Amino acid sequence: MGFLQATQDLDSVVTPVISWCIIATGLSGTCANILTILVFRKLGFSTNIHISYTALAVSDLGCVLFICVAGLHALLDGSSLPSAAKTSMLLRSLAGVLSRRTSLITAWISLERCVGVVFPTRVKLLITRPITIATLVAIFIITFVPVAMIHVVKNTVSDLNANVYNSTSTTLSDSGFHSTLMEELREGVLVLFSVVIPLLSWLCVAVCTVTLSVKLRASARWRRHNCTNVLVTGAAQHRHETHRSTRADRATKKVIVVAVVFLVCSLPAAGHTFTSFMVRDFSEDGALRYIHQSVLMAASWVTQINGSINLVIFTAMGLRFRNTLTHMISLRVRASSTARQ
Template identity: 35%
Template sequence: MQLSHIAAFIGNSLSIAVFIKLGFSESSNISLTALAVADLVCVVSAFWSNLCFLLNFRQSILPFNATNMALLTGSGLWAFVSRTVAWITAFISLERCLCILVPLKVKRIITPRSTLIAMVCICALTFCPFLSSFFTYSFVWVYYFHLNATILDVVPSSNKYAILLEKIVFVVCGVIQPLVAFSIVLVCTVFLVVQLRKMSSWRKSVTSAKGHWGHNSGENPASSAPAVQDRISQKEERLVRMVVVIAITFIACFTPTCVMLLCSTVFEELYFFGVYRRLFVVCGMIAILGQSVSGSVNIVIYYIMTSRFRSSLRCILGLDRQEEKH
């Protein structure tokens, strides 16, 4: 599992470097950079969480309780940032849908400035509730007899208002937010797939019409207009295809998280300090692994489906120079 986190860390770091090199004149580069940054934070927090659960690490002499510390600084942080990833993916999917529905107005609606504001708002609305964890949980020094030492530990608050706040944050940010984002991505993906099929059918009909005009009466007087439309459609279609692949990957990898959230709402004791703690940890590990796979695959999608990203990445890695020397 740690290898997948390392791969995702390297992949997202390279993605951020490439998007910085490409610039942020296009709104899609801003949203994809935000997605890579959120994935990077998820990977780092997941790596730390898994490290805290390793037996050798837990049994080593540490000034803190590694397992409980992972609740806030590891898996807890990952849980909130993964919601950021979900909403950024939903925004990217909605952006592509708008490009198809209102192609003439989308440039005025989705600008680099508006995209940046949207990314900041998404990060604030999904990450700020994480700060409430420091009210519902406390850092205390606890003496452990078997260790003969006092170490830093994390304990849930007994304050009734803190317990109420935790329940509200869990329902709103832990269940409703990710499920709504997941639903948006799912609906937008279905819509985009349908539109891709229509684009493909339209292109085939245009190609057939061009062949018919060329065979019967030479050059079609209106052939230049369809040619321009065809080029625009192909450029848009490539970006739509990439977003669809990213969305499908997200849906496949985020499904375990949604299942765990739904089960947590049904079984109240399915949480970190509950009766089914071990099952909760196992489910959390599976969800974290899925998110890590999603984050590590994105760079492969960009590399295969975007020529500008591919050339910039090869330039950063120095591969183009090596080919020129040979």
């Protein structure tokens, strides 16, 4: 009892601090993702990577918003509200679903760029515009299935359990069987949603990042070697090839940075999930429930940071993106100053 009280006291101190961090990050991340979407809309969707980056920003926007609302709910001590438990679970589930969607889109972006680097002559056949759009639409649709199944099954289990306490012995046995079956289905969906999808996404991003890094170093060595052996008669062609190679390398570096940030920021959530499966008491109703809640909020904050930082990456590493963003902001400032006058 003393340990439980101590963890509860610690959670009461940690939760408000993390909640304020989540709210602040959520507000800035929302603005950042909206700007990212507007800039890519201004740049146009002539390339597949622009479509994928826009989809990533849309997914990040939803993820950041729902984590922000969950942080606000925790800050206001929603446990005193009548439907607090269901509201809290719904917010966490939606934020989790959107973070899984973000991981799948990040994996697709990494795979898309990796195929373009490894098979430069076949990439236009392997990854076309319709394939990119179809893949992203499928990711957006499929990632809502697990959370819907979890809530449907959970409500069904609750109804069946309620019937168990108000039934005859025959109905008791039948309802108990269906309740167990539904609970097993729910556990299977949770494993798929909490372990399989994040793990496969993380491994895909990791493998593609390593491959892109190796190819990037090989490209740098090729440029250094050719710069020392270029003939004067072929100088113009060499400059054209070097410029094209440098532009492709910049795009690859951008994907690598986005992928590395994702890999690092997804580790706390992965550690939380792994511990939940390995340690029985590390759960919402276990002996370590307050530590579970504090770690979950911290992991959610790190996930939120991952969904908020891409604007900085795109601005720092993309000349066209930076120029377009600067132009949009300057136009907005001029319009505001003109309106005041």
